[in-house]
Each structure stands twice: as structure tokens, then as C-alpha cells.
Amino acid sequence: MPEGHTVHRLAAALEQAFGGRRVRTSSPQGRFPEAEQLDGSVLLGAEAVGKHLFLALAPAADVPADSPAVRQVHVHLGLYGSWTFAGEPGFADAHAIGAPRLRMGEREEAHGDGGLDWRRLVPRPTVRLRIAGEHGLADLTGPTACEVLDAQGRQAVLDRLGPDPLREDPDGRARRRFVDAVRRSRTTIGALLMNQQVVAGIGNIYRAELLFRARLDPFVPGRELSAGMCEEMWEDLVALMTYGARTGRIVTTQPAHRDIEARIVERSRGTRQNGDEDPSAVPREKSFYVYHRQTLPCRLCGTTVRSADLAGRTVFWCPRCQRVRRRRAGWTREHPATPWALADPAAQVA
Ligand SMILES: [Zn+2]
Known part of the structure; x- marks a missing residue:
């Protein structure tokens, strides 16, 4: 199971990758149907608390963080969850974060120069949530929790956690x-x-x-x-x-x-x-x-x-x-x- 330091690195990587930008969200596996409603939202920020990750999504970048329009995607990786990153050079620096084991299983499509064309990556059928931006994407597989919460729901998670x-x-x-x-x-x-x-x-x-x-x-x-x-x-x-x-x-x-x-x-x-x-x-x-x-x-x-x-x-x-x-x-x-x-x-x- 990833320990807290990994989740903090993930939050930083997700924020760097998508923070303040509009993202496409989908659930290739189908087990996170809310991804469809969130599609086209702006990722306001990513936050780690212990082993819990919160992604704040809103209809526009200027929505205040405490607005009821903000939806929180709450993710807990549990024992088997991981994030895989792919994208343009620079973006993919984060690709090893989040999985104790480096995931390299998605190189179905390649450029003529041998590089990876992330836009044409076919998600594995186990991908619960795919977040795609302008320069790259992140695939979430195997989490214990992947759910949409409002501010009260987020607070309820926080209330159960120690420092x-x-x-x-x-x-x-x-x-x-x-x-x-x-x-x-x-x-x-x-x-x-x-x-x-x-x-x-x-x-x-x-x-x-x-x-x-x-x-x-x-x-x-x-x-x-x-x-x-x-x-x-x-x-x-x-x-x-x-x-x-x-x-x-x-x-x-x-x-x-x-x-x-x-x-x-x-x-x-x-x-x-x-x-x-x-x-x-x-x-x-x-x-x-x-x-x-x-x-x-x-x-x-x-x-x-x-x-x-x-x-x-x-x-x-x-x-x-x-x-x-x-x-x-x-x-x-x-x-x-x-x-x-x-x-x-x-x-x-x-
Ligand atoms: Zn000893």
C-alpha cells in the first residue's frame, strides 16, 4: 500500500499536470459513472491528507473553493490502486509516482521516432478514472475508493483522520x-x-x-x-x-x-x-x-x-x-x- 508520502507526491503531480485547467474525465471501466458529469470541469487543485487524495473540480476556474459548485473526487488507493501518467516530455516526469511498481503496460501506440503518443493510448479496461489534459493524461486503476463528495462529505473523511x-x-x-x-x-x-x-x-x-x-x-x-x-x-x-x-x-x-x-x-x-x-x-x-x-x-x-x-x-x-x-x-x-x-x-x- 502506498504510504502517505506517495499520496502527497501524487497530489503535487496531479496539480502540476492539470491544476487550473479544463480536463476531460472518463471511466473506461465504467465503475465511476460520475466521470461523465465531471467531464470538461476545471481542476482547481489536488490535496493529500494522509493516504486520502481529493481533486477539486468546478465548472470554471474562477469558482471559489468553498462554492457548492465544487465537486470533490475522493480517491484512496488501498492495497492495489495506482496512477499511471503519460504525456509530452516534461509532463510524464511524474509517470512513476503512485505505483510502488513502475507501470509500463500501455505502450500500444508509438511515434515514428519511437516515442510515445499519449493521445492515442488505449486505456486498459481496468481504468476506473482517466483524466486527460492538454499535455498528458493520468489513469487510475484499482482504488479502494473513487467517489464524488461535496464539502460536507470531504469534511466527514477528514474528521475520521488523525494528524x-x-x-x-x-x-x-x-x-x-x-x-x-x-x-x-x-x-x-x-x-x-x-x-x-x-x-x-x-x-x-x-x-x-x-x-x-x-x-x-x-x-x-x-x-x-x-x-x-x-x-x-x-x-x-x-x-x-x-x-x-x-x-x-x-x-x-x-x-x-x-x-x-x-x-x-x-x-x-x-x-x-x-x-x-x-x-x-x-x-x-x-x-x-x-x-x-x-x-x-x-x-x-x-x-x-x-x-x-x-x-x-x-x-x-x-x-x-x-x-x-x-x-x-x-x-x-x-x-x-x-x-x-x-x-x-x-x-x-x-
Ligand atoms: Zn539490534
């Missing part, structure tokens, strides 16, 4: 909401981090890696954690997800910890990320401390990384490094500095 670490938080309100929600709960921190009402946008990778970086046992109840520990976790999450939103990749390892297992050949284990094809990116198998590294030795202490089911998804952790169970007093971090340096010169060139 999103990728949204501005100048007065610290979002952080306080997160800290309070965690500390009120008897539920394990590993389960709380997957609860979108506690924090919006985290998926299974960020959960496992955040807990490792905090040295925190995933099975500790939220109410046993100190406010300071929760605040630092929030700040770390903001740093990690901001990096993810900027680069499209989740990288949580410090450079010094990436090569310590040189004698072990790590297999990819089915995890894919945007940017895998980019030779300057931190390779996937070096990007994580514990995610999908069960049965491999911990990068820091050599103990075998474990996995177990927690809140319906597999959690990964090092039983030796992640022994922090409660109060800040007992919390000593072997490797200081929060947020950890994510700086990787090669990864930040873009």
Missing part, C-alpha cells in the same frame, strides 16, 4: 494530538501507529522503521510512553516522511549502517520502491533497518530480526535494540541525534 505529519503544523497542534492519542491508549504502540485516527499516512514500512529508530518495543502500550518520547517519535516521522515526499523513497538507515552486512547478500524480498531503477538512489536492501529483514542480523547488534502479526500487518523488530518499554528515564539511545541524519549526497541530487 498528518506532512501537513504544516506551525503551532504544534498536530503533534499534540498525536502525543495525546498515543498516551491515552492501552493499545500497543505498534497497533496505534497503523491506526489512521492516531496518525494519518503511516504504513507498514514507516511503522517498523520508526519503532526501530526509537529503540521502542512494538508491543508496549501507548499509555506507558512518556510525552517526550512520543514527541520525538513525531518529529522523527516528520523528518522521514518529508524526505520520502521529496525523493519518493523511504530511506531510514544512516549511511554508516548500510554496508555492515557486506558478507550477506540481501534479497529484495518482494519490496519495491519508486526509484529502484535509479542507480544514484540508496538501494532498497540498504534502505531499512528491520522492514522485511526478518531472519537477517540486525544492522547494529547482529541479533536476528523478528517478525510477528500486529494490527493485521506484519511488524518487524530487533528484540535486542528495541527493548525500550516505557519511561524516558530508561531510554538511552546508542546512536544520538534526532532526527537522524538522512543526508545521502547521492540521493539528494534531484
Whole structure:
């Protein structure tokens, strides 16, 4: 499932591609019949909240954002959804965003020069929503939700969501909401981090890696954690997800910890990320401390990384490094500095 940083990148890409312009909308699959009524609307903007995406469409560009004439297309990708972009050079820079796996399946038509004529792309029959503009198109397949909402409907979705670490938080309100929600709960921190009402946008990778970086046992109840520990976790999450939103990749390892297992050949284990094809990116198998590294030795202490089911998804952790169970007093971090340096010169060139 795409995590929140991917949805934020998608919103930015859609806004860049179609923002302020009239678009053609259709549903080749037929399962989003509202596309017909929206056809010819102007895309006022695209917004991400957690893993939810909202596309604001209106009859004209000068319709105020709060007008009842604005329709909100609400999209949640769920486990299998993705967006595929195609268009003129420049437009298609976004084509890898949104799908953990690069989708390249639509090259039925080509120019004489071998290039792609996006205008003649025949949509796959599974395309729920196609948005086409002057310079390119975006196809949505396999979402959990694709529906039209009014302002009240949009607000109802937002009301069910906790704070999103990728949204501005100048007065610290979002952080306080997160800290309070965690500390009120008897539920394990590993389960709380997957609860979108506690924090919006985290998926299974960020959960496992955040807990490792905090040295925190995933099975500790939220109410046993100190406010300071929760605040630092929030700040770390903001740093990690901001990096993810900027680069499209989740990288949580410090450079010094990436090569310590040189004698072990790590297999990819089915995890894919945007940017895998980019030779300057931190390779996937070096990007994580514990995610999908069960049965491999911990990068820091050599103990075998474990996995177990927690809140319906597999959690990964090092039983030796992640022994922090409660109060800040007992919390000593072997490797200081929060947020950890994510700086990787090669990864930040873009
Ligand atoms: Zn360890």
C-alpha cells in the first residue's frame, strides 16, 4: 500500500499536470459513472491528507473553493490502486509516482521516432478514472475508493483522520494530538501507529522503521510512553516522511549502517520502491533497518530480526535494540541525534 508520502507526491503531480485547467474525465471501466458529469470541469487543485487524495473540480476556474459548485473526487488507493501518467516530455516526469511498481503496460501506440503518443493510448479496461489534459493524461486503476463528495462529505473523511505529519503544523497542534492519542491508549504502540485516527499516512514500512529508530518495543502500550518520547517519535516521522515526499523513497538507515552486512547478500524480498531503477538512489536492501529483514542480523547488534502479526500487518523488530518499554528515564539511545541524519549526497541530487 502506498504510504502517505506517495499520496502527497501524487497530489503535487496531479496539480502540476492539470491544476487550473479544463480536463476531460472518463471511466473506461465504467465503475465511476460520475466521470461523465465531471467531464470538461476545471481542476482547481489536488490535496493529500494522509493516504486520502481529493481533486477539486468546478465548472470554471474562477469558482471559489468553498462554492457548492465544487465537486470533490475522493480517491484512496488501498492495497492495489495506482496512477499511471503519460504525456509530452516534461509532463510524464511524474509517470512513476503512485505505483510502488513502475507501470509500463500501455505502450500500444508509438511515434515514428519511437516515442510515445499519449493521445492515442488505449486505456486498459481496468481504468476506473482517466483524466486527460492538454499535455498528458493520468489513469487510475484499482482504488479502494473513487467517489464524488461535496464539502460536507470531504469534511466527514477528514474528521475520521488523525494528524498528518506532512501537513504544516506551525503551532504544534498536530503533534499534540498525536502525543495525546498515543498516551491515552492501552493499545500497543505498534497497533496505534497503523491506526489512521492516531496518525494519518503511516504504513507498514514507516511503522517498523520508526519503532526501530526509537529503540521502542512494538508491543508496549501507548499509555506507558512518556510525552517526550512520543514527541520525538513525531518529529522523527516528520523528518522521514518529508524526505520520502521529496525523493519518493523511504530511506531510514544512516549511511554508516548500510554496508555492515557486506558478507550477506540481501534479497529484495518482494519490496519495491519508486526509484529502484535509479542507480544514484540508496538501494532498497540498504534502505531499512528491520522492514522485511526478518531472519537477517540486525544492522547494529547482529541479533536476528523478528517478525510477528500486529494490527493485521506484519511488524518487524530487533528484540535486542528495541527493548525500550516505557519511561524516558530508561531510554538511552546508542546512536544520538534526532532526527537522524538522512543526508545521502547521492540521493539528494534531484
Ligand atoms: Zn539490534
